[in-house]
Amino acid sequence: xxxxxxxxxxxxxxxxxxxxxxxxxxxxxxxxxxxxxxxxxxxxxxxxxxxxxxxxxxxxxxxxxxxxxxxxxxxxxxxxxxxxxxxxxxxxxxxxxxxxxxxxxxxxxxxxxxxxxxxxxxxxxxxxxxxxxxxxxxxxxxxxxxxxxxxxxxxxxxxxxxxxxxxxxxxxxxxxxxxxxxxxxxxxxxxxxxxxxxxxxxxxxxxxxxxxxxxxxxxxxxxxxxxxxxxxxxxxxxxxxxxxxxxxxxxxxxxxxxxxxxxxxxxxxxxxxxxxxxxxxxxxxxxxxxxxxxxxxxxxxxxxxxxxxxxxxxxxxxxxxxxxxxxx
Amino acid sequence: xxxxxxxxxxxxxxxxxxxxxxxxxxxxxxxxxxxxxxxxxxxxxxxxxxxxxxxxxxxxxxxxxxxxxxxxxxxxxxxxxxxxxxxxxxxxxxxxxxxxxxxxxxxxxxxxxxxxxxxxxxxxxxxxxxxxxxxxxxxxxxxxxxxxxxxxxxxxxxxxxxxxxxxxxxxxxxxxxxxxxxxxxxxxxxxxxxxxxxxxxxxxxxxxxxxxxxxxxxxxxxxxxxxxxxxxxxxxxxxxxxxxxxxxxxxxxxxxxxxxxxxxxxxxxxxxxxxxxxxxxxxxxxxxxxxxxxxxxxxxxxxxxxxxxxxxxxxxxxxxxxxxxxxxxxxxxxxxxxxxxxxxxxxxxxxxxxxxxxxxxxxxxxxxxxxxxxxxxxxxxxxxxxxxxxxxxxxxxxxxxxxxxxxxxx
Numbered sequence: 001x002x003x004x005x006x007x008x009x010x011x012x013x014x015x016x017x018x019x020x021x022x023x024x025x026x027x028x029x030x031x032x033x034x035x036x037x038x039x040x041x042x043x044x045x046x047x048x049x050x051x052x053x054x055x056x057x058x059x060x061x062x063x064x065x066x067x068x069x070x071x072x073x074x075x076x077x078x079x080x081x082x083x084x085x086x087x088x089x090x091x092x093x094x095x096x097x098x099x100x101x102x103x104x105x106x107x108x109x110x111x112x113x114x115x116x117x118x119x120x121x122x123x124x125x126x127x128x129x130x131x132x133x134x135x136x137x138x139x140x141x142x143x144x145x146x147x148x149x150x151x152x153x154x155x156x157x158x159x160x161x162x163x164x165x166x167x168x169x170x171x172x173x174x175x176x177x178x179x180x181x182x183x184x185x186x187x188x189x190x191x192x193x194x195x196x197x198x199x200x201x202x203x204x205x206x207x208x209x210x211x212x213x214x215x216x217x218x219x220x221x222x223x224x225x226x227x228x229x230x231x232x233x234x235x236x237x238x239x240x241x242x243x244x245x246x247x248x249x250x251x252x253x254x255x256x257x258x259x260x261x262x263x264x265x266x267x268x269x270x271x272x273x274x275x276x277x278x279x280x281x282x283x284x285x286x287x288x289x290x291x292x293x294x295x296x297x298x299x300x301x302x303x304x305x306x307x308x309x310x311x312x313x314x315x316x317x318x319x320x321x322x323x324x325x326x327x328x
Numbered sequence: 329x330x331x332x333x334x335x336x337x338x339x340x341x342x343x344x345x346x347x348x349x350x351x352x353x354x355x356x357x358x359x360x361x362x363x364x365x366x367x368x369x370x371x372x373x374x375x376x377x378x379x380x381x382x383x384x385x386x387x388x389x390x391x392x393x394x395x396x397x398x399x400x401x402x403x404x405x406x407x408x409x410x411x412x413x414x415x416x417x418x419x420x421x422x423x424x425x426x427x428x429x430x431x432x433x434x435x436x437x438x439x440x441x442x443x444x445x446x447x448x449x450x451x452x453x454x455x456x457x458x459x460x461x462x463x464x465x466x467x468x469x470x471x472x473x474x475x476x477x478x479x480x481x482x483x484x485x486x487x488x489x490x491x492x493x494x495x496x497x498x499x500x501x502x503x504x505x506x507x508x509x510x511x512x513x514x515x516x517x518x519x520x521x522x523x524x525x526x527x528x529x530x531x532x533x534x535x536x537x538x539x540x541x542x543x544x545x546x547x548x549x550x551x552x553x554x555x556x557x558x559x560x561x562x563x564x565x566x567x568x569x570x571x572x573x574x575x576x577x578x579x580x581x582x583x584x585x586x587x588x589x590x591x592x593x594x595x596x597x598x599x600x601x602x603x604x605x606x607x608x609x610x611x612x613x614x615x616x617x618x619x620x621x622x623x624x625x626x627x628x629x630x631x632x633x634x635x636x637x638x639x640x641x642x643x644x645x646x647x648x649x650x651x652x653x654x655x656x657x658x659x660x661x662x663x664x665x666x667x668x669x670x671x672x673x674x675x676x677x678x679x680x681x682x683x684x685x686x687x688x689x690x691x692x693x694x695x696x697x698x699x700x701x702x703x704x705x706x707x708x709x710x711x712x713x714x715x716x717x718x719x720x721x722x723x724x725x726x727x728x729x730x731x732x733x734x735x736x737x738x
Contacts, residue, residue, distance in 0.1 A: 221709045232722060267491050
């Protein structure tokens with residue numbers, strides 16, 4: 001029957017580790033898809049990402065606009081300060097209202113509070129308007145249902161940029177302190193910088209992949225720093241087609257989840273194979289996000305191109321998970 | 329089929345139907361006289377084509393299948409025969425395999441992966457018919473690396489959009505116990521070790537159900553749990569004789585592998601049983617430990633629903649207990665539910681605690697990624713980059729010289 005092969009032991013150990021050590025798992029999972037986008041990035045869209053970017057995003061059509069002007073106003077500053085707070089409980093009330101505010105914003109509903117110009121990245125304090133911008137809104141289920149009050153934290157951002165010049169990798173590895181190059185193992189230079197703490201893969205074609213940043217802006221800054229390093233090494237590097245390819249977030253719902261039950265009711269979306277991996281892999285269709293749900297209540301969300309997709313996906317899954325809390 | 333009649337040449341009745349090359353002939357066995365040629369039917373079409381042609385040959389089916397595909401199909405069929413699966417399974421598995429190989433994502437994979445693909449198709453078929461086959465079994469039959477099997481299986485599931493129901497533990501228990509060699513007297517099995525199969529299967533099933541109710545099964549590999557449960561049930565059926573036997577020895581005698589996680593599962597099961605035992609009235613007087621509780625497993629299982637409710641604060645209380653544990657602050661005890669603790673401290677005294685998966689009750693120390701600080705959040709991505717910062721990453725000329733000498737760059 002089953003052999004206790006070293007591989008099974010290894011998978012078991014990985015399984016235990018994954019359950020408990022989620023801070024490293026997002027890194028592992030981004031390796032699944034940083035390269036699955038076509039690297040010759042021919043996108044003509046100018047990526048001054050965030051605000052303008054999100055404006056052109058296709059809006060979900062299945063929710064009617066609702067009047068949410070009764071909700072307290074949350075500005076960008078407030079929300080971000082809250083994110084850096086220690087306990088979720090504190091933010092619960094404030095964060096709970098964020099989704100709806102943003103939703104009202106994007107839907108441009110006349111009845112909801114007015115929506116400021118999306119190109120402003122920094123909001124004013126005590127604004128009458130709901131927070132804008134880098135976020136496209138979440139789709140509320142109904143105004144009556146409570147939102148989770150938990151905001152997923154971004155753990156990793158993968159982005160690509162085109163330096164638009166051929167590079168001599170050996171030269172770069174020789175002249176740069178923070179570079180490693182092992183052509184037999186991988187055909188790219190692996191470069192790291194300390195601030196923001198990121199890693200870049202630089203290919204001889206001039207394309208570069210930047211991973212490890214915790215926010216879109218950090219990723220862009222890091223990519224620019226790498227481009228600057230390459231410039232200083234004597235190559236005519238440019239900074240074209242910067243694009244966020246993948247975003248990974250994680251959060252904790254704080255109650256254990258019956259994965260066997262979840263896979264029964266949501267069979268068409270879930271894949272739960274305890275022999276392979278201790279978590280349940282939930283492929284949400286809208287937005288197109290993959291969620292890893294663990295028995296401890298930790299959830300990892302990946303596959304997003306925008307921050308709002310992660311938030312939206314979590315808001316969609318939270319009521320489903322809550323349904324499995326009581327059923328034990 | 330010999331036609332009635334006698335040979336005109338010699339008169340014998342021994343007429344044989346034979347094929348001369350591809351032509352059917354009716355020949356006399358004694359003298360060799362050919363009585364008739366062609367098929368002994370009157371169908372026009374068959375008389376026209378005076379050859380027996382197999383359907384697959386006439387439609388060119390075999391030629392259409394590439395050798396690789398044929399080999400793969402044969403492998404799938406052999407696998408089904410080895411596992412003694414019903415013929416229905418074989419047909420389904422072959423059809424999945426054919427679909428998979430046509431699929432663009434599998435068309436060009438390595439031969440190794442194509443071999444695994446056949447195994448995956450068999451595995452999926454078994455799962456869909458609730459036949460308890462574990463991945464470990466298939467991997468060992470295919471001599472495959474489990475990681476590779478896992479990746480092929482997941483991509484197969486995604487590409488063909490197959491819905492694969494979960495492995496049913498009940499069936500797995502029965503199948504796994506079938507491989508234990510404890511149910512008959514044999515030379516290498518000591519007399520006190522032999523056990524009645526029905527009793528052991530029932531009890532193991534109950535213990536596995538208990539494990540799944542108490543969060544020991546979710547997210548874990550199923551086979552070690554079944555093995556640990558089998559060991560406990562076997563011990564509890566004749567505790568006097570068997571308490572001294574270790575887990576490893578049990579598996580060796582039973583002829584079954586001992587997977588490493590099974591020890592941990594055994595420990596967790598015993599902990600759960602001990603907690604339940606603390607609620608059983610006539611056991612409270614005894615000081616229970618991991619050895620002695622085995623003797624009372626029968627009673628514990630009989631009253632398990634009642635004991636679980638008392639030993640752990642379940643359901644509605646879970647939330648309150650969990651938050652209490654998390655915040656370390658007293659929570660006002662509920663009105664109706666009996667025995668719900670105020671905080672985690674009481675749990676250590678042996679009072680009822682929340683029923684949580686082991687990963688939550690023994691959280692390992694791990695680095696928490698710090699929440700983004702205010703300075704991190706203020707980054708816009710367009711800040712100016714100072715030259716000094718970039719220069720720290722570049723090597724000076726002496727360094728390059730030294731490096732060149734050390735590494736001898738080609």
